[in-house]
Amino acid sequence: MEVALGAAAVMVQDFEKASSQPNTWVVNIPNENASVKLSIDQPHDGQQCLKLHYRFVGSGQFQYLGIPNKVNLQAPVHRLHFWLKGDNSRCSYGLQVSDASGETHQYRSLSTGQGQGGIINFSGWKEVSFDLVAPHETWGGDKNGKLDYPITTIVFTVGQPTDNGKLLPAEGDLYFDSLIVDSETGAAETLGVPIAVVSPAYCSDVKGDTVVSLAAPGFKSVMVKCWKQGDGFGSDSTVATAALDAQGKGAFLFPADRYPHGPVTVRISGEVGAVKDNCYLQLYNQGGVSWNEGIPKEPPAAAHGMRLVFADDFKGPLSISSTDPKATYYDHKPPGGWQDFSTLRFTSFDKPNNPFSQVDSYLRIRASEKARSSGLISSLKNDATGITAQAPCYFECRFLGPNAIGTWPAFWLMTDYMTDHVKGRKVPCDELDIIEAYGGEGHGHPNAFDTYMICPHAWEQGEAGKALEKRAFAALRNPIRMGKFGIPAAWFETFHIYGCKITEADTIYYCDNIEVGRHPTLPLSKEKPFFFLLNLATGGGWPVDLSRYDGVADMYVDYVRVYQGKE
Structure with missing residues (x-):
C-alpha cells in the first residue's frame, strides 16, 4: 500500500468484528437482491472480511447499491484505500462519504477514474484508492462542497454493468477488506477512538477489589473517577490514573468496598492531542457503604x-x-x-x-x-x-x-x-x-x-x-x-x-x-x-x-x- 508523503496509514475498519449487523441500501432493485455479512470465506487480512451478494436484472432503470460503514473520522484525511476482491463482472464500484453536515461526497478511483469509481474487470484481490481532496460530486447537507469533520459514514457503492448504455444482468459475490485512510495525525486523533472497558462487563455486578481492564488505542493514560459518600453531596473521588501500553491497553483497581453500595458510575477520561473521551462504566456495587439509600425519615421541606x-x-x-x-x-x-x-x-x-x-x-x-x-x-x-x-x-x-x-x-x-x-x-x-x-x-x-x-x-x-x-x-x-x-x-x-x-x-x-x-x-x-x-x-x-x-x-x-x- 502506497501512503501519501508525510501521512500515516490508519485502519478504520478491518471487519474482524462489528458493533452492529452490516446492511445495504438499494436503488431500483428489490431489497432481497442484495445482502451483506461478515465472512470467514476469503479474507485478505485477518480472519474476516465483508461479503456482498448482489443480483442486478437487465431491465428497468439503472440499478446500484451501497454498503454504509459508520465511522467517526475527527481529523483531516487525504486518501482512502480498501481491498476489493473482484469477480470480473464489469460492475462498477465507487465511494460515497457523508460529513458532519450530512453532505454526501462521491469520488472516482485514483487508478482508473472510470464509472462511479472503477470497473470490476478483474478477479481476485485488488487495492483501490480514492483521493478525498480531489474535485468530486456533492449533494445535500450544507452544500458547501467541503468535507466537514467528523466524517460519519463511508459507503462502498456497486453499480450494475452496462454495454454502450444497455443494462446488463449480473449476479455474484464481492468481498471488501481493510478500510484504511492516510492521515497527518495518529489513530486516536483521526478516529476519535473511544475508551473501552474490556472487563468487567458494562452494567454488571462487582464486589470488593475489582480489576478493570481497558482498551484505548492512541491514549497513553486515563483518569478514573467515581462519586463517593460523605457529608452533604459527598465528593468526587479519584480512583486511579492508569498508564496504558503502546497498544492502549491497561488496567486499574476499583476498590468497590470504599464506594457507595448499589449503582455507581465509574468515569474514565482520556485526552490525546485535540481528542477527548469519556467512558461511563455503570456497575452495581454489591458491597460498599450504604449512603442515603431509601426513603428519608423526615418529609421534604417542600x-x-x-x-x-x-x-x-x-x-x-x-x-x-x-x-x-x-x-x-x-x-x-x-x-x-x-x-x-x-x-x-x-x-x-x-x-x-x-x-x-x-x-x-x-x-x-x-x-x-x-x-x-x-x-x-x-x-x-x-x-x-x-x-x-x-x-x-x-x-x-x-x-x-x-x-x-x-x-x-x-x-x-x-x-x-x-x-x-x-x-x-x-x-x-x-x-x-x-x-x-x-x-x-x-x-x-x-x-x-x-x-x-x-x-x-x-x-x-x-x-x-x-x-x-x-x-x-x-x-x-x-x-x-x-x-x-x-x-x-x-x-x-x-x-x-x-x-x-x-x-x-x-x-x-x-x-x-x-x-x-x-x-x-x-x-x-x-x-x-x-x-x-x-x-x-x-x-x-x-x-x-x-x-x-x-x-x-x-x-x-x-x-x-x-x-x-x-x-
Missing part, C-alpha cells in the same frame, strides 16, 4: 404541612402489570401505550424481554438493544385507577440515569385524563416534566453534561394553552445547570432527588431540595389531580447508539413519594 399519600422504596416484589388491576403500576403510558415514544419500545413486565428488575431496594429499568426494549411505569392505570394527588401537592423521586448515546431518563407528571377517557370523553391535560435528561457526548449528540430540562405543557388547550405553556417555559431557567445551583455532581454521576410542588399560585421544581425553577401554576393544574410517570426511554430526537456499552444502559430508582394537602 411538603411541609402536607400528608404522605404514597411512598415506594422498591424493597418488596415489583407490582407492575399491563393487565392486573391490583398492580401498583401500569407499564405503559395510558391508555394502552398508544403514545409510547421510545425508539426501544416500552415493554410490558410480563414479556420475555421485560426491562424491569428489583435489585436489593432499587427498581432497575434497562434499555437493551439486544432485547429491543426499554421501560416506563405509570401510577395511573388503564382503568383510570391508581395513585394521584391534587394541588396543593408534592411529588419526588430519587434516581440515577445513564449517559449513553440516545438515553432519555425522565420523571414527569400529567393531570388525570383517564377518568374521562374510560367514559369515552377526550379532555385536555397538563404535563410537567420534572426532569428530562439526554445522554450522549460528542458531535451530533446532546453533550448535556450537568444539565437537564424542565418542560411544562398544556395539551389540547388551543392557542390559549400554547401561550400559557410558552410563558411557563420562559419563566424557567432551562437548561437546568446543576452546578449553577451548587449541586456538584451531574444526573448520571450519582443519585439526586427531583421534586415538584404544585400550589394554587406557583409550580416549583427542586433538585436535592434546592429550588431550580418555578412558573405560575397552569389553570388545569389547579383543578385536576396529577399522576406520575418514570421512564428510561431512548431517542427524544437524538441518535441512539448503545453499542459502546454492549447495547445496555440502566436507570436505577431508589424511591418515590407523594404528598397532598393544605400547606
Whole structure:
C-alpha cells in the first residue's frame, strides 16, 4: 500500500468484528437482491472480511447499491484505500462519504477514474484508492462542497454493468477488506477512538477489589473517577490514573468496598492531542457503604404541612402489570401505550424481554438493544385507577440515569385524563416534566453534561394553552445547570432527588431540595389531580447508539413519594 508523503496509514475498519449487523441500501432493485455479512470465506487480512451478494436484472432503470460503514473520522484525511476482491463482472464500484453536515461526497478511483469509481474487470484481490481532496460530486447537507469533520459514514457503492448504455444482468459475490485512510495525525486523533472497558462487563455486578481492564488505542493514560459518600453531596473521588501500553491497553483497581453500595458510575477520561473521551462504566456495587439509600425519615421541606399519600422504596416484589388491576403500576403510558415514544419500545413486565428488575431496594429499568426494549411505569392505570394527588401537592423521586448515546431518563407528571377517557370523553391535560435528561457526548449528540430540562405543557388547550405553556417555559431557567445551583455532581454521576410542588399560585421544581425553577401554576393544574410517570426511554430526537456499552444502559430508582394537602 502506497501512503501519501508525510501521512500515516490508519485502519478504520478491518471487519474482524462489528458493533452492529452490516446492511445495504438499494436503488431500483428489490431489497432481497442484495445482502451483506461478515465472512470467514476469503479474507485478505485477518480472519474476516465483508461479503456482498448482489443480483442486478437487465431491465428497468439503472440499478446500484451501497454498503454504509459508520465511522467517526475527527481529523483531516487525504486518501482512502480498501481491498476489493473482484469477480470480473464489469460492475462498477465507487465511494460515497457523508460529513458532519450530512453532505454526501462521491469520488472516482485514483487508478482508473472510470464509472462511479472503477470497473470490476478483474478477479481476485485488488487495492483501490480514492483521493478525498480531489474535485468530486456533492449533494445535500450544507452544500458547501467541503468535507466537514467528523466524517460519519463511508459507503462502498456497486453499480450494475452496462454495454454502450444497455443494462446488463449480473449476479455474484464481492468481498471488501481493510478500510484504511492516510492521515497527518495518529489513530486516536483521526478516529476519535473511544475508551473501552474490556472487563468487567458494562452494567454488571462487582464486589470488593475489582480489576478493570481497558482498551484505548492512541491514549497513553486515563483518569478514573467515581462519586463517593460523605457529608452533604459527598465528593468526587479519584480512583486511579492508569498508564496504558503502546497498544492502549491497561488496567486499574476499583476498590468497590470504599464506594457507595448499589449503582455507581465509574468515569474514565482520556485526552490525546485535540481528542477527548469519556467512558461511563455503570456497575452495581454489591458491597460498599450504604449512603442515603431509601426513603428519608423526615418529609421534604417542600411538603411541609402536607400528608404522605404514597411512598415506594422498591424493597418488596415489583407490582407492575399491563393487565392486573391490583398492580401498583401500569407499564405503559395510558391508555394502552398508544403514545409510547421510545425508539426501544416500552415493554410490558410480563414479556420475555421485560426491562424491569428489583435489585436489593432499587427498581432497575434497562434499555437493551439486544432485547429491543426499554421501560416506563405509570401510577395511573388503564382503568383510570391508581395513585394521584391534587394541588396543593408534592411529588419526588430519587434516581440515577445513564449517559449513553440516545438515553432519555425522565420523571414527569400529567393531570388525570383517564377518568374521562374510560367514559369515552377526550379532555385536555397538563404535563410537567420534572426532569428530562439526554445522554450522549460528542458531535451530533446532546453533550448535556450537568444539565437537564424542565418542560411544562398544556395539551389540547388551543392557542390559549400554547401561550400559557410558552410563558411557563420562559419563566424557567432551562437548561437546568446543576452546578449553577451548587449541586456538584451531574444526573448520571450519582443519585439526586427531583421534586415538584404544585400550589394554587406557583409550580416549583427542586433538585436535592434546592429550588431550580418555578412558573405560575397552569389553570388545569389547579383543578385536576396529577399522576406520575418514570421512564428510561431512548431517542427524544437524538441518535441512539448503545453499542459502546454492549447495547445496555440502566436507570436505577431508589424511591418515590407523594404528598397532598393544605400547606
